[in-house]
Amino acid sequence: MKGKMIETLEEAIRASGLKDGMTFSCHHHLRNGDKVMNLVCQTLENMGFHDLTLNATSVHNAHAPIVKQIEHGVITQIISPYIGGDVGRAVSEGKLEKPAVFCTHGARPSDLEQGKTHIDVAFIAAPSADCMGNFTGKYGPAACGSMGYIFCDAQYADKVIVITDNLVDYPLADFSVSEVYVDYVVKIDCIGDPSGIVSSTTSITRDPVALRIADYASQAIFASGLLKNGFGFQTGAGGASLATAAYLREIMKRENIHGSYCTGGITRYMVEMQHEGLFENLMDVQCFDLQAVEDLRTNPHHREITCSHYASPTAKSSTVDSLDVAILGATEVDTSFNVNVHTDSKGVIMGGSGGHSDAAQGAKMAMVVAPLIRARLPLIRERVQCISTPGDTIDVLVTQYGIAVNPNRKDLLERFTSARLPVFDIRALKEKAEGMSGKPAPVRKHEKKVADVYYRDGTKIDEIAAVDAFSGLY
Numbered sequence: 001m002k003g004k005m006i007e008t009l010e011e012a013i014r015a016s017g018l019k020d021g022m023t024f025s026c027h028h029h030l031r032n033g034d035k036v037m038n039l040v041c042q043t044l045e046n047m048g049f050h051d052l053t054l055n056a057t058s059v060h061n062a063h064a065p066i067v068k069q070i071e072h073g074v075i076t077q078i079i080s081p082y083i084g085g086d087v088g089r090a091v092s093e094g095k096l097e098k099p100a101v102f103c104t105h106g107a108r109p110s111d112l113e114q115g116k117t118h119i120d121v122a123f124i125a126a127p128s129a130d131c132m133g134n135f136t137g138k139y140g141p142a143a144c145g146s147m148g149y150i151f152c153d154a155q156y157a158d159k160v161i162v163i164t165d166n167l168v169d170y171p172l173a174d175f176s177v178s179e180v181y182v183d184y185v186v187k188i189d190c191i192g193d194p195s196g197i198v199s200s201t202t203s204i205t206r207d208p209v210a211l212r213i214a215d216y217a218s219q220a221i222f223a224s225g226l227l228k229n230g231f232g233f234q235t236g237a238g239g240a241s242l243a244t245a246a247y248l249r250e251i252m253k254r255e256n257i258h259g260s261y262c263t264g265g266i267t268r269y270m271v272e273m274q275h276e277g278l279f280e281n282l283m284d285v286q287c288f289d290l291q292a293v294e295d296l297r298t299n300p301h302h303r304e305i306t307c308s309h310y311a312s313p314t315a316k317s318s319t320v321d322s323l324d325v326a327i328l329g330a331t332e333v334d335t336s337f338n339v340n341v342h343t344d345s346k347g348v349i350m351g352g353s354g355g356h357s358d359a360a361q362g363a364k365m366a367m368v369v370a371p372l373i374r375a376r377l378p379l380i381r382e383r384v385q386c387i388s389t390p391g392d393t394i395d396v397l398v399t400q401y402g403i404a405v406n407p408n409r410k411d412l413l414e415r416f417t418s419a420r421l422p423v424f425d426i427r428a429l430k431e432k433a434e435g436m437s438g439k440p441a442p443v444r445k446h447e448k449k450v451a452d453v454y455y456r457d458g459t460k461i462d463e464i465a466a467v468d469a470f471s472g473l474y
Contacts, residue, residue: 003130003170004182009163015183018120021052023054023079025054026125027147027149029146029286032060033062033142033193035192035193037063038065039163042065050073051076054075054077057149057150058082058352059080060082078091079100079108081102081103081105081107083102093467094466099450102352102452103456104311104356104357109152109306122157125164127141127194128172129164134177136175140165141165141190144293145284146296146304147176147304148309151176164187167185211243213244216400216421217369220403224365230260232263232325233245233263234359235264237267240329252273259278264285264355266288266302270292281303282295285305305319318362320363321362326367329368333368333381335381336383337392337426339368339387339391339394342386342388346443347443353388356388356389357388357455361456367395372399373437377437380397380429387461387462391406392406402424403416403421403422404423404425446466
């Protein structure tokens with residue numbers, strides 16, 4: 001049964017009708033193990049394409065080879081919630097012809113649904129697929145688990161090309177996305193290495209500084225009054241965030257508290273907590289390790305959800321809107337509680353909001369956990385170099401030296417004070433950090449704009465300037 005099979009990726013691209021000036025998309029569920037985005041971009045260059053926009057769910061270190069397509073004018077713009085590694089540095093150096101556009105994980109499907117952005121051709125790396133295009137990430141040599149971020153690409157792109165290294169008999173019964181959205185299927189030797197899903201950030205830290213932060217954070221969650229039966233929770237995959245979850249786990253056991261759900265990227269620590277009965281369900285838009293992938297295959301309480309279901313601001317409801325607590329990270333925080341997760345302290349692009357600002361707006365308490373000093377530089381600035389998440393949606397900052405509470409949350413301030421937690425004004429923490437590390441020198445930048453940053457509701461909240469490559473700052 002030939003179905004929608006096309007012999008080569010080149011033939012599928014020709015059949016799709018992709019032309020110069022159009023937009024194509026790729027996804028990142030294989031994270032640093034992904035090989036398909038690089039293959040697609042190199043093939044497009046080999047075929048002579050120019051002036052294309054890449055709309056990606058995220059761009060990771062594994063995608064460094066596409067810098068060549070940027071330099072050669074094949075890719076002239078990137079739209080994404082996250083751009084890291086060498087590609088982020090290339091954008092900061094002004095190598096993209098047009099400014100990058102940063103959205104959020106929730107805004108991306110919303111923009112496609114509303115027609116604010118458009119994808120001409122979607123390239124989907126599928127760990128298992130059949131000849132008609134039913135596909136899933138749960139099975140196959142490169143199984144990545146949930147494929148929540150690309151449901152919207154399959155639904156709204158003009159043409160959809162599924163690329164798989166595990167072609168199964170029709171019909172693939174336990175599919176994630178149906179054949180009704182797929183135009184072509186291409187079989188290749190290898191779509192990626194599933195071990196690349198896991199990064200060093202998906203292990204609980206042993207760093208005593210991060211453990212102290214996690215201890216304070218878990219005590220603050222308990223003192224907030226939000227930790228009760230039916231609790232909704234999201235934490236990141238960073239070491240301090242996972243350590244906070246580990247401390248929280250012990251409190252929930254001690255107090256006999258049973259939460260409703262965890263959402264966001266799911267790790268084995270969330271899986272273990274669900275198996276222990278501490279949470280009823282896992283709402284999974286992306287698996288962060290292979291244990292989570294395995295659990296998604298076998299656990300009926302572990303549900304794959306779309307990115308719209310996760311965080312779209314225009315969906316009728318989403319999981320982030322029911323969160324009680326979201327644990328978030330930060331590169332910088334300023335005295336107005338604005339958070340930067342787009343650039344490093346020198347202004348070089350190294351990430352993006354992802355679901356950061358989605359979860360911050362939705363949660364009853366958005367908590368940033370971060371060391372007060374990182375790489376000899378203070379965390380708290382007078383003004384962050386890029387506003388990724390507005391300060392009016394951040395409630396609490398937890399550092400190893402104490403906790404700062406947004407002045408808008410007098411209720412939390414009273415609760416933390418009553419619990420005898422180490423609470424300080426954010427400016428006092430800023431002065432403490434500068435007393436230990438000194439005041440950082442201002443970053444020199446070019447006048448050229450390299451990226452626009454958009455909030456989840458579609459409003460532009462900041463711009464990122466090119467970093468002066470001759471300043472000696474990086």
